[in-house]
Amino acid sequence: MKFYLAPLEGITGHIYRNALEKYFPGTDRYFTPFIAPDQNRILRTKERRDVLPEHNQVLDLVPQILTNDAREFVRTASVLQEMGYQEVNLNLGCPSGTVVSKKRGSGLLAYPDEVDRLLEQIFEAVEIRVSVKTRIGKDNTSDALTLMEIYRQYPLSELIVHPRTQKDFYRGEPDRNVFGEILSLQYPFPVCYNGNLLTARDYREFCTRFPQVTAVMLGRGVIANPGLIRYLKTGEATGKERLLLFHDEVLEGYRQIFGEDKNALFRMKEMWIYMIHLFTDHERYVKKIRKAQSLLDYRCVVDALFREQELLTEGPMCWNLPQR
Ligand SMILES: Cc1cc2nc3c(=O)[nH]c(=O)nc-3n(C[C@H](O)[C@H](O)[C@H](O)COP(=O)(O)O)c2cc1C
Incomplete structure (x- = not known):
């Protein structure tokens, strides 16, 4: 099985990816959060900083592009190719209102003909490998197989399927029945699964049901x-000492790129929305982390959490993760 790190805007930037690779190696491929080019600009300062090869110490990184305009896609892809990238990923999954209202991300999925035309124009001009990350529809799943039939016609390097619709956002369970139907078609490229594999248990259940997924x-x-x-690959459980080193490296990385603590703390808090669930009895630390205004306050509560609580190796039965 190959394991990819999903792109999470605001979290999985180069600071995070590099620290993950250093302390918890094992990820086979990383994806950048989306780059959104427009007519005037291909890469914003922040996007350029994130993809610059000298800022990335991971072996296999795929930049992701969010657009519904083939020319913008191809221009961005060629800039990335010049930087040394060999593959880019097209985002057809983002469910956010502002993206969808511009017919981008999962917003385009309501118009299968336009998806077809976009891919046709991209593949006429592009000189680099292209993979697609997609949801299975906009409002419902009735177009799921039509969309897959379209993808099948193009020489994608890979198709990553998140089996939710735009309307689902991250709520409820991904539709594994539809994913099963999708898999029953034949594809000239590998199909990767994404969605709610949150614990080792989720992963094992998934593998039992879909042993053909690679x-x-x-x-x-x-x-x-x-x-x-790393745990899924080697059985080596996450330890507190290593996790703290990882945490400190991410924090220092943010402090350096932002040049001050406020933004760095904001980013760390985004990460803690998820990572807090790894600790036993974490409820009383949540609010304190959220409220920490200074680096000192923040360090106090994080150090106490690491000192006083243990890690849940297999994760709790239910993470109760935010569904936004
Ligand atoms: C805060 C946040 C930011 C995200 N940013 C992106 C993004 O930039 N590009 C993308 O394709 N998906 C993005 N996603 C979706 C994730 O890549 C992934 O598809 C989703 O979290 C489901 O996988 P999971 O259940 O393993 O988390 C984002 C999700 C979240 C929660």
Whole structure:
């Protein structure tokens, strides 16, 4: 099985990816959070910083592009190719309102003909491998197989399926029945699964049901337990000492790129929304982390959490993760 780290805007930037690779190696492929080019600009400062090869110490990194305009996609892909990248990923999954209203991300899935045209124009011009990350529809799953039939016609390097619709956001369970139907078609490229593989137990259940799948993409489960992929591959459980080193490296990385603590703390708090679930009896630390205004307050509560609580190797039965 190949394990990919899902892109999570605001969390899995280069600071996070590099620290993950250093302390919890095992991820076979990383994806950047989406780059959203427009007519005037291909890469914003923040996006450029994230993809610059000298900022990335991971072996296999795939930049992700969010657009419904083939020309913008191809221009961005060629800039990335010049930087040395060999593959880019097209985002057809983002459910956010502002993205969807512009017919981007999962917003485009309501228009299968336009998906078809976009891919046709991209593959006419692009010189680099292209994979797609997709949901299974906009409002319902009635177009799921039509969309897959479209993808099948193109030389994608890989198709990553998150079997929810745009309307589902991250709520409820991904539709594994539809995923099963999708898998029953034949594809000239590998199909990777993504969605709610949050614990080792989830992963094992998934493998029992879909033994033919050869790649999975994990997101919130890894943010909750950065050692999850290493654990699935080697059986080595996440230890507190290593987790603290990882945490400190991410914090220092943010402090350096932001040049001050406020933004760094904001980013750390985003990570803790998920990672807090790895600790026993964590309720009383949640609010304190959220409220910490200074680095000193923050360190006090995080150090207390590490000192006073233990890690849940297999994760709790239910993570109760945010569904936004
Ligand atoms: C905060 C947040 C940011 C995300 N940003 C992106 C993104 O930039 N590109 C993308 O394709 N998916 C993005 N996603 C979706 C994840 O990549 C993934 O598909 C989703 O979390 C489901 O996988 P999981 O259940 O393993 O977390 C984001 C999800 C969250 C919660």
